[in-house]
Amino acid sequence: xxxxxxxxxxxxxxxxxxxxxxxxxxxxxxxxxxxxxxxxxxxxxxxxxxxxxxxxxxxxxxxxxxxxxxxxxxxxxxxxxxxxxxxxxxxxxxxxxxxxxxxxxxxxxxxxxxxxxxxxxxxxxxxxxxxxxxxxxxxxxxxxxxxxxxxxxxxxxxxxxxxxxxxxxxxxxxxxxxxxxxxxxxxxxxxxxxxxxxxxxxxx
Amino acid sequence: xxxxxxxxxxxxxxxxxxxxxxxxxxxxxxxxxxxxxxxxxxxxxxxxxxxxxxxxxxxxxxxxxxxxxxxxxxxxxxxxxxxxxxxxxxxxxxxxxxxxxxxxxxxxxxxxxxxxxxxxxxxxxxxxxxxxxxxxxxxxxxxxxxxxxxxxxxxxxxxxxxxxxxxxxxxxxxxxxxxxxxxxxxxxxxxxxxxxxxxxxxxxxxxxxxxxxxxxxxxxxxxxxxxxxxxxxxxxxxxxxxxxxxxxxxxxxxxxxxxxxxxxxxxxxxxxx
Numbered sequence: 001x002x003x004x005x006x007x008x009x010x011x012x013x014x015x016x017x018x019x020x021x022x023x024x025x026x027x028x029x030x031x032x033x034x035x036x037x038x039x040x041x042x043x044x045x046x047x048x049x050x051x052x053x054x055x056x057x058x059x060x061x062x063x064x065x066x067x068x069x070x071x072x073x074x075x076x077x078x079x080x081x082x083x084x085x086x087x088x089x090x091x092x093x094x095x096x097x098x099x100x101x102x103x104x105x106x107x108x109x110x111x112x113x114x115x116x117x118x119x120x121x122x123x124x125x126x127x128x129x130x131x132x133x134x135x136x137x138x139x140x141x142x143x144x145x146x147x148x149x150x151x152x153x154x155x156x157x158x159x160x161x162x163x164x165x166x167x168x169x170x171x172x173x174x175x176x177x178x179x180x181x182x183x184x185x186x187x188x189x190x191x192x193x194x195x196x197x198x199x200x201x202x203x204x
Numbered sequence: 205x206x207x208x209x210x211x212x213x214x215x216x217x218x219x220x221x222x223x224x225x226x227x228x229x230x231x232x233x234x235x236x237x238x239x240x241x242x243x244x245x246x247x248x249x250x251x252x253x254x255x256x257x258x259x260x261x262x263x264x265x266x267x268x269x270x271x272x273x274x275x276x277x278x279x280x281x282x283x284x285x286x287x288x289x290x291x292x293x294x295x296x297x298x299x300x301x302x303x304x305x306x307x308x309x310x311x312x313x314x315x316x317x318x319x320x321x322x323x324x325x326x327x328x329x330x331x332x333x334x335x336x337x338x339x340x341x342x343x344x345x346x347x348x349x350x351x352x353x354x355x356x357x358x359x360x361x362x363x364x365x366x367x368x369x370x371x372x373x374x375x376x377x378x379x380x381x382x383x384x385x386x387x388x389x390x391x392x393x394x395x396x397x398x399x400x401x402x403x404x405x406x407x408x409x410x411x412x413x414x415x416x417x418x419x420x421x422x423x424x425x426x427x428x429x430x431x432x433x434x435x436x437x438x439x440x441x442x443x444x445x446x447x448x449x450x451x452x453x454x455x456x457x458x459x460x461x462x463x464x465x466x467x468x469x470x471x472x473x474x475x476x477x
Contacts, residue, residue, distance in 0.1 A: 003234040047462050055237075096297050100336065101223030104237060124240040128292035130263065130271045143268055152446045167452045183455070194460045200453040 003104045006031060008179025009041060009054035009139040012170050013110040013120040014153065015132075016162035020118035022050050022110040023170045023186040025141075026198075028057055029179060037182040037203070045071055046081040047194070049111035050187055051091075054139040055125065056104035063103050067091060084111030084119040088129055095127030102126050106138040116191040141180045144173035163188045163197070171201050238266045239291050243411020245373030246276060246287035247401045248344045249385065250366045251394035254351045254422035255344035258398035259287045260373065260406050261431070262413035269413065273431070277419045281306045281317040283426065284345030285419045286326075289371035290338040290358060298339050302326050319345040319352040323362060331360025340370045346421050373405025373412040380404045391420065399433055406435065 010025040028039035042052045043064050051067065053060035070090060074082050082090070088109050095103060102125045113119045122136035123129050130136065134153050137145035148169040157165060167186055174181040184199035230236060246259045263271035278299035280286050284306070288295025302325045306317045323343055330337055341356040355368045367385050369377040380401040389397065398418055405412040416433040420426065 001234060002237065003229055004237055006234060092293075092296075096293055097219050098222055099218055099293070099297075101220050101226050102237070103222065104226075124265065124270075124293065125237045126239055126291070126293040128240045128263075128296060130240070130274065132271070146268065146270075154445050164448065164452060165446070168446075168448050168450075171452070191462070193462055196458040196460070197454050198456040200455050 001031070004055050004106075005140055005179055007055070007057040008177075009057075010141040010145060010170060010174045010177065010180040011041060011052040011054045011106075011108045011138040012135065012145055012149065012166060012173075013052065013108050013122070013137075014135040014149065014162060014166050014169075015118045015120055016157040016159060018116055018118065019159045019162060019188060019190040020110045020112070020120060021159075021162050021166040021186060021188045022052055022108065022120075023166050023184055024052055024054075025139075025170070025174050025180040025182065025201075026185055027180055027182040032178070034182065040185070042185060042187060043068075045087065045111075046075075048189065049082065049084050049087060049109070050189065051087075052108040052110070052138070054106045054108070059103040059105045063094070063105050063107070066094065070094075084109060084113050084121075087111070088119075088121045088123075088131075092123055092127035092129050095123060095125065099126050108136055108138050110189075112189060112191060139180060141173045141177035144176050145169065148173045159188050159190050159195070163195070167197075167199055171199065175202055239293065240265045240270060243373070243409070244276065244289040244371030245369065245377050245402055245405025245409060245412040246289050246342050246371050247369045247377050247381070247398055247405075248287065248342045248353045248355075248367065249381065249389070249394060249398060250344075250351050250353050251389040251391060253391065254346045254420065255353055256391075256394045256398050257285055257287050257342060257344050257419040257421070258402045259417050260402055260412040261415045261417060262406075262411070263292055264411060272414045275417065275430070277417050277428065279303060280322050280343070281310070281345065283347055283421060283424075284317060284319055284322050284343070285421060285426070285428075286322070286344075287342040287370070289340045289342075294337045294339040295341065298326065298329060298337060299341070302329070316347060317345075318347040318349065319343065319354065320349075323354050323356065326356050327360045327362050330356065330358060335359040342368050342370050344421060346423050351421075369401065369405075371405070371412065373409030376404040376408040377401035395420065395429075395432075403433070403435060 013022040024041035028036035110120045135149045183201045188195045243264045248257045259276035263274040280303045335358045344353045355363045367381045402416045415431045418429040418432040
C-alpha cells in the first residue's frame with residue numbers, strides 16, 4: 001500500500017473567469033477505517049490565497065503550520081500579503097529541501113494574483129511545480145479527477161457555473177474511490193467574496 | 205520541535221531529518237510516492253550559426269499524464285538554455301540553482317557566461333550526489349568561444365557533441381538525427397530536423413507527447429519558440445458543454461465578503477540624515 005493511500009484524499013482546483021474554485025473531500029481514514037467525516041484539507045493562507053494539502057494527514061498539518069509561519073514572517077517584513085506565485089515558489093523550495101526524505105504531501109495552491117487574475121498550481125511531493133491554466137487535481141482519486149475535469153471543464157466559466165462543474169467533478173470522482181468522499185467542501189473565490197459550501201455526497 | 209533554529213530560513217542544501225521516519229514507514233509496508241518524471245524526448249543540435257534545442261511537453265506521474273504542456277527548456281543565462289529529463293523537481297531545482305550561480309558569476313566578472321561554466325557547475329553538483337539527483341540534461345548555448353552543445357548524465361558524466369538526444373524518447377529522436385544530420389545546416393533546416401526528431405519521440409515513445417518546444421540560440425540573439433508545433437490538439441470538444449443530470453445538494457453556505465485591497469503610497473518626505 002502506498003503512503004499516500006494511508007489517509008485518502010481528493011483535491012481539485014479550477015480556474016474560471018476572474019475567479020477560482022478549490023474543493024476537497026472530507027474523509028479522514030486510517031487505511032480502510034474512517035475516523036473523521038469533517039476533516040479540513042483546504043486552509044486559508046490569506047484572504048486571496050488558499051492551500052489544499054493531500055496525502056498523509058500528519059505531514060499535511062505540519063507542512064501547513066510551517067507555511068503559515070513563513071507567511072506570517074513575510075507579512076511582518078514586507079507589510080503585505082504574499083502573491084500566489086511567490087507562495088508557490090516557497091512551497092516548492094520547502095518541499096525540495098526534503099528531497100531525500102520528503103513530506104508525503106501533494107499541495108494544491110489557488111489564489112488571485114495581480115489584477116485579480118486567478119492562479120492555480122500543484123506539485124508532487126518533492127516540489128515539482130505544475131502551473132496549469134485550467135485545472136489541477138491531487139489525491140487518491142486523482143486518476144478519476146483528471147478524467148472528470150478533462151470532460152467537464154470549459155474556459156471562462158462564471159462563479160456559479162464553476163461551482164457546479166467543480167462539485168460535479170469532485171463528487172463523481174470520489175464516488176469511484178474507496179478512500180475519499182463523505183461529502184465535499186468547496187470554496188469559490190471571486191475578487192469581492194469567498195463562498196464556502198459543504199456538499200452532501202454518498203456517505204460510504 | 206527539538207531546536208529553536210529548525211524553522212528559520214535554512215542555510216541551504218538538503219535537510220535529511222525526515223529520512224528515519226520515512227524508512228520506518230517503508231519497513232511497515234507503506235511505500236513511498238512516485239515522483240513526477242518528465243518521460244521526455246529532449247534534443248539539441250549545432251547548426252551553422254549556433255545551437256537549436258528542442259523538447260516535448262508531457263510530464264508523467266507513473267502512467268498518468270499530469271501536465272500536458274509543461275516547459276522543459278529551462279533558462280540558464282541570456283545565451284545558454286538547458287533541456288531537462290528525469291525527475292522534474294530535480295531538473296527544475298538544479299537548473300534554477302546553476303542559473304542563479306551564473307548570474308552571480310556574471311556580476312562578479314562582468315562578462316557573458318560561458319557554456320563550459322554552466323557545464324562544470326552542473327556536473328559538480330550532480331556528481332556530488334552520486335546520481336541520486338536524477339537530472340539528465342542537454343545544455344546548449346553560444347558564447348565568445350562559439351556554439352557548444354553538451355549532454356550531462358545524472359551521475360555527472362558529460363559529452364560534447366554536434367547533436368544529442370536524451371530521455372526515454374532519445375532512441376527515436378537519435379534515429380532521425382543519425383539519418384538526416386549534416387554539418388552546416390541552415391536555421392530552417394535545423395528547426396525542421398529538430399521538430400522531426402521530437403515528433404518521432406512524441407509519436408513513438410509513450411513517455412513523451414503533446415507539443416514541440418524549440419529554442420534557437422545564435423550569437424547575441426535567442427528565440428524561444430514555445431509550442432512551436434501542436435501535433436496533438438484536442439479536437440473532440442463538445443460545443444454544447446456538459447449538462448449535469450444530477451443536482452448538487454448543498455448543506456451549508458458561508459459567504460465572506462472580501463475587503464478591497466488598499467495600496468498605501470508613501471507621499472511623505474524621505475528620512476532626514
